[in-house]
Amino acid sequence: MATARRGKTTAAPDAAPQTRVLKKYPNRRLYDTQTSSYITLADVKAMVLQGLSFEVRDAKTNEDLTRAILLQIILEEETGGVPMFSTALLEQVIRFYGHAMQGVMGAYLEQNMKSFADLQQRFTEQSKGLAFSPEAWTQFMSAQAPVMQGLMGNYMEQSKSLFTQMQERLQQAGQMFPAMNAFPAKK
Structure with missing residues (x-):
């Protein structure tokens, strides 16, 4: 109100x-x-x-x-500053514009960013209350390598699952609408 x-x-x-x-x-x-x-x-x-x-x-x-x-x-x-996106990644993103997969790719990237943000938040919560000097932080991170590998493994598994779901939906759409298969993919 x-x-x-x-x-x-x-x-x-x-x-x-x-x-x-x-x-x-x-x-x-x-x-x-x-x-x-x-x-x-x-x-x-x-x-x-x-x-x-x-x-x-x-x-x-x-x-x-x-x-x-x-x-x-x-x-x-x-x-x-230090760029987040490589030239190759930017080129690949540009290639998706106008492509039949443009809408699907946007949704895929958005879901991946959400999963990565969730991963980052979990890591931040786990390290809350810890005050580190740069040297102590480096030591902490090297000791956390197995934990980080596990978290990144979970993230990669989620990403793979999202991509598989996307592929399955596209295959289902192709079966429902056979005319979609008549259009060649852009290269």
Whole structure:
């Protein structure tokens, strides 16, 4: 339930968090309607890291620009430091655009990212409360090699299972709709 105070809407303590609206103006500036101030991409990145729900809207057309802003943040991260994506991986992702598997690949990657995030959270919870110097952390991690191998093994098994399920669904779809088999795969 939302309540109004001095012209602003605030959420009641038991209400679900509202989606924060950011407006993007033609001068390329982002305006946070909740704080009534201009923000930077670094601020948007901080919102993502905090897990805040938001959307970016064009100030004139109200078009949803959230994905474009998130991709811009990824581009800055990739060019500004140690990249996460190799050139080969980026090339492979590009090859899936326009391919019959594009939608399936997106869902597969999303499920894999969720599984990996769950794995990361479990590891973080297991090491909570431990204050380490860089040297102690290195020793801890080398002692954790068997644990990490087990966790990564579980992750890889989940990933393999997701891929197998995807293949089975595609085979079922091919049996239900034989015309799908008439289209050759792009190379």
